Amino acid sequence: MSRPTVHDIAQTAGVSLATVDRVLNKRPGVRAKTISRVNDAIEQLGYVRDVAAANLARQRTYDFTCILPDAPTEFLSELRAAISESAAMTAMERMRIAVRTYPADDTHALADMMGALAKAPPDGLALMAPETPRVRDAVRRVMAAGTSVVPVVADLPTAGCGHFVGINNVAAGRTAATLLGRFLPVAPASVLVIAGSMSARDHAERRLGFDQVMAERFGHLHVMPTLECHDRGDLVTAQVTRLLSKHPGIGGVYSAGAGNHGLVQALNAAGASDRVTVIAHELTDCTRAALTDGTFDAVIAQNPGHIVRSALRVLKADVDGMETIPSQERIRTEIFLRENLP
Amino acid sequence: MSRPTVHDIAQTAGVSLATVDRVLNKRPGVRAKTISRVNDAIEQLGYVRDVAAANLARQRTYDFTCILPDAPTEFLSELRAAISESAAMTAMERMRIAVRTYPADDTHALADMMGALAKAPPDGLALMAPETPRVRDAVRRVMAAGTSVVPVVADLPTAGCGHFVGINNVAAGRTAATLLGRFLPVAPASVLVIAGSMSARDHAERRLGFDQVMAERFGHLHVMPTLECHDRGDLVTAQVTRLLSKHPGIGGVYSAGAGNHGLVQALNAAGASDRVTVIAHELTDCTRAALTDGTFDAVIAQNPGHIVRSALRVLKADVDGMETIPSQERIRTEIFLRENLP
DNA sequence: GTGAAAGCGCTAACAA
DNA sequence: TTGTTAGCGCTTTCAC
Numbered sequence: 001m002s003r004p005t006v007h008d009i010a011q012t013a014g015v016s017l018a019t020v021d022r023v024l025n026k027r028p029g030v031r032a033k034t035i036s037r038v039n040d041a042i043e044q045l046g047y048v049r050d051v052a053a054a055n056l057a058r059q060r061t062y063d064f065t066c067i068l069p070d071a072p073t074e075f076l077s078e079l080r081a082a083i084s085e086s087a088a089m090t091a092m093e094r095m096r097i098a099v100r101t102y103p104a105d106d107t108h109a110l111a112d113m114m115g116a117l118a119k120a121p122p123d124g125l126a127l128m129a130p131e132t133p134r135v136r137d138a139v140r141r142v143m144a145a146g147t148s149v150v151p152v153v154a155d156l157p158t159a160g161c162g163h164f165v166g167i168n169n170v171a172a173g174r175t176a177a178t179l180l181g182r183f184l185p186v187a188p189a190s191v192l193v194i195a196g197s198m199s200a201r202d203h204a205e206r207r208l209g210f211d212q213v214m215a216e217r218f219g220h221l222h223v224m225p226t227l228e229c230h231d232r233g234d235l236v237t238a239q240v241t242r243l244l245s246k247h248p249g250i251g252g253v254y255s256a257g258a259g260n261h262g263l264v265q266a267l268n269a270a271g272a273s274d275r276v277t278v279i280a281h282e283l284t285d286c287t288r289a290a291l292t293d294g295t296f297d298a299v300i301a302q303n304p305g306h307i308v309r310s311a312l313r314v315l316k317a318d319v320d321g322m323e324t325i326p327s328q329e330r331i332r333t334e335i336f337l338r339e340n341l342p
Numbered sequence: 343m344s345r346p347t348v349h350d351i352a353q354t355a356g357v358s359l360a361t362v363d364r365v366l367n368k369r370p371g372v373r374a375k376t377i378s379r380v381n382d383a384i385e386q387l388g389y390v391r392d393v394a395a396a397n398l399a400r401q402r403t404y405d406f407t408c409i410l411p412d413a414p415t416e417f418l419s420e421l422r423a424a425i426s427e428s429a430a431m432t433a434m435e436r437m438r439i440a441v442r443t444y445p446a447d448d449t450h451a452l453a454d455m456m457g458a459l460a461k462a463p464p465d466g467l468a469l470m471a472p473e474t475p476r477v478r479d480a481v482r483r484v485m486a487a488g489t490s491v492v493p494v495v496a497d498l499p500t501a502g503c504g505h506f507v508g509i510n511n512v513a514a515g516r517t518a519a520t521l522l523g524r525f526l527p528v529a530p531a532s533v534l535v536i537a538g539s540m541s542a543r544d545h546a547e548r549r550l551g552f553d554q555v556m557a558e559r560f561g562h563l564h565v566m567p568t569l570e571c572h573d574r575g576d577l578v579t580a581q582v583t584r585l586l587s588k589h590p591g592i593g594g595v596y597s598a599g600a601g602n603h604g605l606v607q608a609l610n611a612a613g614a615s616d617r618v619t620v621i622a623h624e625l626t627d628c629t630r631a632a633l634t635d636g637t638f639d640a641v642i643a644q645n646p647g648h649i650v651r652s653a654l655r656v657l658k659a660d661v662d663g664m665e666t667i668p669s670q671e672r673i674r675t676e677i678f679l680r681e682n683l684p
Numbered sequence: 685g686t687g688a689a690a691g692c693g694c695t696a697a698c699a700a
Numbered sequence: 701t702t703g704t705t706a707g708c709g710c711t712t713t714c715a716c
């Protein structure tokens with residue numbers, strides 16, 4: 001017995017297809033009495049609508065674009081790869097995704113790009129960008145042009161746009177601190193924190209959460225001022241090498257940004273991989289290798305595939321005027337040790 | 343410019359729809375020359391097939407069933423909930439899922455159920471069951487009837503069925519040991535391991551991995567014999583209470599099975615929550631609460647939603663004779679601390 | 685070997 | 701307020 005269709009409903013309710021469709025889509029122009037007759041039939045037959053067929057007939061396509069910075073970090077490549085991989089699912093749901101890239105830190109170029117977008121506004125925009133006044137204004141313009149905007153990886157709380165898709169970076173910092181504090185022996189030691197730039201909201205939030213937990217639970221550890229290395233491996237190597245020899249009391253490192261290959265290099269050169277406990281961010285070839293050979297002790301990560309799929313779901317729901325289930329769209333802050341590497 | 347359809351291909355290749363379809367689906371009865379003409383058109387127009395429309399026309403539906411034990415653990419409820427939640431995605435992909443339940447540990451009942459299934463074999467079966475000869479034979483029978491079988495949560499390596507969907511339990515045990523070993527101070531202490539039953543493959547594997555790492559890295563810790571409590575909270579409470587007072591040297595607990603509420607109760611009653619470090623399995627209301635209030639220190643988990651979706655994808659791919667991408671179907675062994683609870 | 689035409693389950697003009 | 705009808709993109713008989 002195959003599942004009931006609109007025809008079956010029409011027949012048992014004694015109305016036409018069009019009326020069934022009107023009731024199904026809550027369109028006006030049907031007598032209350034007829035509505036309930038149709039609904040009874042729906043109930044009785046246990047009808048569930050074939051979404052694929054509906055979308056086919058509706059000819060609805062979703063035109064989405066992703067805007068990402070072009071910084072050469074591994075995480076960004078993974079994000080891009082995740083977008084390509086979503087192509088299959090994406091085609092099935094009748095959405096088309098365009099990816100655009102702007103020079104990292106050049107918010108002028110970014111604003112221009114978004115201005116151009118507002119000329120031919122897509123249905124939705126997934127945007128990974130720093131939170132500056134210029135960006136905020138550009139976001140407002142695109143939204144005014146009718147595009148749903150969802151911030152990705154880095155939140156844009158003041159732009160008045162959609163549900164943020166990414167991890168809670170304060171929580172990520174707290175997680176890092178908990179791991180570092182518990183992995184280190186209960187004895188005085190210094191802890192080095194490396195970030196890209198403290199003006200990047202996500203890195204600042206990680207540092208904030210990290211400091212909270214350090215103060216709350218690990219008073220015996222001395223947290224040093226943040227080393228800002230702009231996610232550049234060469235700078236990380238230089239600075240860490242310098243500090244490692246200057247402060248022999250360094251027992252832990254929290255790498256909140258990118259450029260981890262520079263950190264690995266500095267630690268190995270100083271022969272410090274064993275005596276220093278390291279927590280880093282994002283699961284990449286580099287951090288995976290460092291975890292495997294014991295240079296790093298834990299990695300905090302957000303799954304690029306989940307981020308992309310969630311952003312797409314959120315945009316689609318927004319365009320369709322549907323609610324999203326927040327608990328389902330929360331991106332998890334993952335923890336990896338050598339033992340649970342995927 | 344909307345995307346090209348079979349009509350466009352037919353037109354530019356100068357053939358009919360039917361021929362295009364034959365080429366697209368690699369059906370015989372087309373001259374090689376015509377094939378390449380069609381393929382050229384496909385290439386030239388950048389055609390990508392509309393899977394949803396294809397499935398609609400094809401009238402293909404996937405008839406799947408899930409068989410689960412009826413043990414009253416929270417994890418199983420979550421798994422069931424995940425199955426219901428997958429209904430939306432499931433309908434879209436034209437699959438129908440039936441859920442059947444057997445009395446836990448009653449492999450006779452399970453075998454009967456599977457025998458009945460073989461009478462009207464579904465396209466696919468996701469099976470969570472212990473690995474016994476009877477079960478193995480039942481699986482073989484269902485497979486002989488033409489059903490694709492994928493083992494879920496607990497592997498069935500000797501039954502010759504599909505790709506296992508679940509975590510690597512040896513790795514999970516190793517992860518638990520690493521966390522416990524690194525969280526505890528470097529000093530002699532005893533470690534208690536609680537499992538449901540060592541004849542359950544997953545629990546035995548966790549214990550194996552746990553012991554490996556304990557031996558490799560944490561020789562100063564004494565791992566006690568496994569406490570088998572059959573996932574029953576009351577038994578856990580009784581046994582743990584007894585051991586806690588008998589062995590004051592217990593500094594860590596690894597709870598590899600269910601019944602965690604019993605463990606929480608015993609620890610609280612003994613006032614031991616602070617001095618004992620606890621690692622447990624599965625993220626449930628109980629373990630979440632214990633993590634939040636500091637009774638538990640970490641939880642190792644597998645995501646029920648991922649398991650269900652992955653099992654469905656694997657079954658569908660198998661039925662369609664498609665390859666799955668193993669890396670995409672690997673279920674992650676997740677780690678939760680209080681700080682990164684979702 | 686190839687093509688014409690009738691659907692799949694649903695939506696949306698346009699009539700009535 | 702309701703019904704008729706022609707599709708959406710693809711598959712599949714059945715003729716030629």
